[in-house]
Amino acid sequence: MINLTKIIAAILVLLALALGGYAWMLSRQAPPPVVAAPASGTAPAVKPTQSQTFAVVVATKPLPAGQAIAADSLRVEQLTINPAGAFQETAPLAGRVPVIDLGEGTPLVEGQLVSGLALRVSEGERAIAIKADETMGVGNKVQPGDFVDVFVMLKSDGKDIDRSQARLLLSRKRVLAYGSVSIDGLASKSDKSGAAQQAQRSEPARTAVLAVPVDDINRLTLAESSGRLLLALRNPTDMSEPDPKLFAELPTALQPLQPKAGEARRPPLEGLDRAQAGLTAADFATGGQQTAVRMPAIAAARAPMAVTNNVRRGLQVEVIRGDRSETVNY
Template identity: 70%
Template sequence: MINLTKIIAAILVLLALALGGYAWMLGRQAPPKTAVTAAPISDQAKGQQANTYPVVVATKPLPAGQVIAADALRVEQLTVNPAGAFQDAAAAVGRVPVLDLSEGTPVMENQLVSGLALRVGEGERAVAIKADEIMGVGNKIQPGDLVDVFITLKSDGKDVDRSQARLLLSRKRVLAFGSSSVDGLPSKTADKQQQQQQVQRTEAARTAVLAVPVDDVNRLTIGDATGRLMLALRNPNDMAEPDPKLFADLPTALQPASIRPGEPRRPPLEGLDRAQAGLTAVDLVTGGKSIAARPALTEARTISAGARTAQPSTARGGLQVEVIRGDRSETTSY
């Protein structure tokens, strides 16, 4: 009995020694494991600090509709990279925001003016006119082409000989024709692009958008309203244009204010001032001759009235009256 107790006690002592040794070994291995675990955490933190992106932000408030200046932008390193953000400030300089942007706001593509407006040059306006297969050269016109705009003005049935056709505007750029536009995105493959062009050509175009100088917009719009326009496709290498100095300027619908004594002589109306002055359909048809003939007509009527008062019966054949109907002039005796 005593021997059995001694044996059990010896086994327990050996087991305690074994557990103590195992605990000592674990105590020696614990610090390296802690260091190994801490190392990846440090590397991850460093990786998070390195994942930054250059993003263009506003250095001051950017009002909608005003051109962005170079000093209004800077590049900052951000932890996020918004979709459509700019990485280079030069790419956003000169663009126009469509909404107010506050200071520090990232500037993105969808916040700026885009589309056909960017294809209109300074001093030009995009103007849409009615189009069909005939006036569009059999629907062969494509965006980017240069065309001459001819106008046909038809008189009534009794004056067919007074109908006219002439060049209205020369060498104007086509921004859009039908569903095709110069700001359209290119197709991913050449086959898709060819299919798209084929579909666009077969569709009946109803409008054509031209880039026109602002002082010629009145001429185009009133010509579209009173006559029939025809587009003539031309080679882009053909730079010939009519000389405007060979023709008299058409009178304006609104007459400029009279010059006061001592004021310098004003230069001819151009640009927005010319567009503001407007144009009448009669002057477009007659080239302004009807306005020039009015003073002479008034003087003739005065002379005729004076002659009738002084010598009502001495004039041979009676009095004569000039009657003007539109662009026609008739003299009637009575």
């Protein structure tokens, strides 16, 4: 019993010595670095990420609506946004026309620019629509891009049917649109197979849009309101046209001012000036060669009477009411 107690005591002494040596070794090692705790209320640092940018054409100066865009008024910038319909190059935008005023730095998109038939009209021309049907449209065989001759039929009343006439009104005019199909190809953008455009062609056409010189629009509008128009389809390679020098020029509704003393003779009216001067229905129908004197009744009543061989004789005035005419002696 005494030996067992001595053995246990010796074991405990050895264990105490071992623990003391281990503690002395730990005290000899350097202490680990202390990590400072973040101050309260400050967010942990986040590594910055680079955002994606896109090349977009913007205006370098204000672009007024209705004026062509100059090449030096555009530049390409790297933006964090990429608007729908934006451009990546400046070359396609030179000469395009904005439909609204654009400020400096504004990104240009397709919806802000003029498009459609307006871009197909040449300088000095206007796009004008006339009524169309199967008969006047060559059995609906007219297509956008074709060239046609426009004839007019002016039919007189039953009493004077021999004065009815038919003549060539406009020669080799370009068809911009016929029915719902247009030359700008907008009908086929959503359907590359052309099924949508073919479906539109099957519908009866009600209008035809022609490119007409501005000084010929007066004749076309008078012809449509006074008679019946007819389109004659022609081969696009046929360049023949009538010689306007063979016929007298129609007088205008508004007479131009006469040159003052010492001024050179003014050239004939052309383009917008002639279009503004207008045309009367009577001159259009007769070619400016009227066989009877036509005066308003009020002006005729105020006109002085003519005296010949001591006989008081009034003026003969033709009064037109609708499709009827009568001669009145004043």
